Amino acid sequence: MTTTAVTATPVVGFEQVTKSYGSVRAVDGLSLVLRPGETVALLGPNGAGKSTTLDLLLGLKQADTGKVEVFGTSPREAIVAGRVGAMLQSGGLMDEVTVGELVKLACDLHPKPYKVADVIARAGIAQIADRKVNKLSGGQAQRVRFALATAGDSDLIVLDEPTTGMDVSARQAFWATMREQADQGRTVLFATHYLEEADAIADRVLVLHRGRLLADGTSAEIKAKAGARRIAFDLDGEIDETPIRSLPFLTSVTVSNSGSAAGSGHTIRIQSTDADATVHALYGLGVYPRNLEVAGLGLEQAFVAITEAEEAKQS
Structure with a gap:
């Protein structure tokens, strides 16, 4: 009897994707594949196309040409199914509610929610659960965004500059939590300016420049590529x-x-x-x-x- 190997559907697939804003091409023929269980760092100088790439992945923007798929479907379909959790750099927070109320809303809306108390504990925000969102510091707001991104059992977690505004201890606690998420088989994609985080955390590093993929490999392979x-x-x-x-x-x-x-x-x-x-x-x-x-x-x-x-x- 012949056994046929089954290839897992990629978590994310970009195929010759382009996106322009007027005369500026933010993403230029980008092709990449993310696989289940990977922790991937997205690096690039300002203007490299990182945020646009994440927006395309999350269905917040549409590609001019090429194809973007998440779990073999469109980004919007994957998000509606609760398969994607996202922590964006700004926005996404309602002012005149408490942290606890906002986390509860995120859990209520997720197709596969976790318990509110567990989400709050994992994000390290129990002490500010009764505080109004507009009274938070920058680092506290980032931890709340993380709670919203992990309010349910998602298979892909997307993080845009997740530790901006966090102090050293908060950053360490955050990445310890993300390691737990990755150990449970989730795929984690994060964009960061803290290259030491990418070096320490990522299984794989993607380097973007002017919307194109310059390098793709482990941290050691990227270092070797520099020659x-x-x-x-x-x-x-x-x-x-x-x-x-x-x-x-x-x-x-x-x-x-x-x-x-x-x-x-x-x-x-x-x-x-x-x-x-x-x-x-x-x-x-x-x-x-x-x-x-x-x-x-x-x-x-x-x-x-x-x-x-x-x-x-x-x-």
Whole structure:
């Protein structure tokens, strides 16, 4: 007997999607697939198309061309079925009601609601449940938006800059809760400017630039795609920067005073696409670097390197 493998329906599918506002193309031929159980970070500089992409996914805007599907249906159908919970960057809160009343309304409207008390506890807003929504701080309002996004048993949770305005402890508690959601098999998609969050939380990272997908992979794969490594070392005494800046395979150089007791030491930080060749050439200059360190780029440096390289190609 022959067994046919069954492929799970993608959670989200974009196929050659475009969206323009006048002469500005915010999304430009975007194709991507999100699979069940993934935690995915959406990164990009301001104007990269992140918010428009999320609006298209949530059915808040319609694509000019291409196709957007959520669980094999239109975004609106998936949302009406209660399969999508969303936490947007702003809006979505009614002023003249209490936090508890607003959460109860969200639970009442969800096709598969959780208990109100459980939603409030999970979002860490029990202490402000009786407070009017218009009296909340920015971080408190974000936690309420999170409660609304998780008021029911949704299969996909979409978060746009979810921890903006939260202090460090609140951000840590928020992501601990999101890990629990992901561990239960839900797909989590979040856009963020906090790249350390993407590095620590995401199974997969998408980098958008001018509406196009520049990179798609794990955090480690994105760092490797940048094709550079960090080199740092100290030099004593006065230095001539010209030979250092002429070392091979450099993509950036920063020279700063090291703050040594003598007042004449310098710290050099380099990014190189071939660290071995750069270090070899460094010793060939006849200098004696101290505290030499060679390491891979962090996600933030890799993100900057990838987007700057794209800007250079288009200029």
